[in-house]
Amino acid sequence: MADGPIDLRTDVAHPARMYAYFLGGKDHYAADRAAAEQALQEFPAVRVAARTNRDFMAHATRFLVGQGVRQFLDIGTGIPTEQSPNLHQVAQAGAPEARVVYVDNDPIVLAHARALLVSSREGRTAYVQADATDPAAILAAPELLRTLDLTQPVAVSLFALLHFVPGDVYEMVKALMEPLAPGSYLAISHVTTDFDEGPQDPDGMMRLVQVYIDRSIAVHPRSRAEVARFFDGLELLEPGVEVIHRWRNDGIEHPPSRDKQVSLWGAIGRKTHAAGTGR
Numbered sequence: 696m697a698d699g700p701i702d703l704r705t706d707v708a709h710p711a712r713m714y715a716y717f718l719g720g721k722d723h724y725a726a727d728r729a730a731a732e733q734a735l736q737e738f739p740a741v742r743v744a745a746r747t748n749r750d751f752m753a754h755a756t757r758f759l760v761g762q763g764v765r766q767f768l769d770i771g772t773g774i775p776t777e778q779s780p781n782l783h784q785v786a787q788a789g790a791p792e793a794r795v796v797y798v799d800n801d802p803i804v805l806a807h808a809r810a811l812l813v814s815s816r817e818g819r820t821a822y823v824q825a826d827a828t829d830p831a832a833i834l835a836a837p838e839l840l841r842t843l844d845l846t847q848p849v850a851v852s853l854f855a856l857l858h859f860v861p862g863d864v865y866e867m868v869k870a871l872m873e874p875l876a877p878g879s880y881l882a883i884s885h886v887t888t889d890f891d892e893g894p895q896d897p898d899g900m901m902r903l904v905q906v907y908i909d910r911s912i913a914v915h916p917r918s919r920a921e922v923a924r925f926f927d928g929l930e931l932l933e934p935g936v937e938v939i940h941r942w943r944n945d946g947i948e949h950p951p952s953r954d955k956q957v958s959l960w961g962a963i964g965r966k967t968h969a970a971g972t973g974r
């Protein structure tokens with residue numbers, strides 16, 4: 696973790712702090728609250744979307760623990776939440792020996808990382824301050840190498856992250872997965888405008904996206920097919936790319952209107968081949 700003073704840039708809105716506001720957390724500043732309040736006006740379901748995303752993180756993590764995964768690399772972690780368990784708490788509830796490395800590029804997450812580092816006695820957690828656009832730096836970080844054994848499977852989770860990341864995100868995901876052992880997993884949730892009824896839909900996700908864009912925070916929604924592309928070369932698990940609250944949640948009834956309120960695709964894939972032979 697970085698030494699020295701942290702510049703939180705409290706004068707401008709940050710996605711991590713707006714997300715904390717939507718979830719009912721307390722780590723946000725006036726600029727974040729103003730942006731988040733406007734987001735609530737433009738897309739009133741944003742709190743439903745944020746909470747459902749958090750639920751999917753827990754649901755997917757429990758699923759991965761059930762698959763035998765004991766190592767997790769969570770990129771774009773966000774500020775630790777008190778309203779719902781963080782990823783290591785979910786993983787270690789199922790497997791106390793689970794090891795979790797968290798990564799985020801926002802200094803506010805670094806400032807709160809201590810809450811992420813309270814591991815079970817049997818397991819371990821670490822925090823790496825890094826940018827998702829540099830997978831090589833993430834995989835070579837000393838904290839990561841002290842925590843994860845990269846000869847064994849790792850579940851890489853990118854929940855509500857990729858729509859914020861600039862550049863060739865497909866190459867980035869490929870570079871993250873390529874060196875990992877067979878049996879590793881990729882779990883994603885991703886914002887979409889697939890449920891918008893046209894570009895000017897007054898209730899559409901694009902209105903929320905525009906609130907970020909107006910504040911110079913680039914957001915790139917993707918279609919179901921574009922999200923599926925992240926899993927090229929991996930075995931995409933059933934049911935494939937699905938709205939996150941429906942992903943392996945067959946027992947629970949949801950009104951169709953919920954899909955549009957959530958507007959996040961989710962999927963999990965498994966790496967079946969060795970490092971360096973595809974990805």
Ligand SMILES: C[S@@+](CC[C@H](N)C(=O)[O-])C[C@H]1O[C@@H](n2cnc3c(N)ncnc32)[C@H](O)[C@@H]1O
Binds near residue numbers: 710826827
């Ligand atoms: C909406 S939050 C999602 C938090 C958490 N993954 C979840 O699903 O509950 C997105 C997070 O991604 C982080 N983020 C955005 N761009 C990033 C980048 N290029 N590298 C690393 N983290 C990034 C933000 O700082 C923020 O904490």
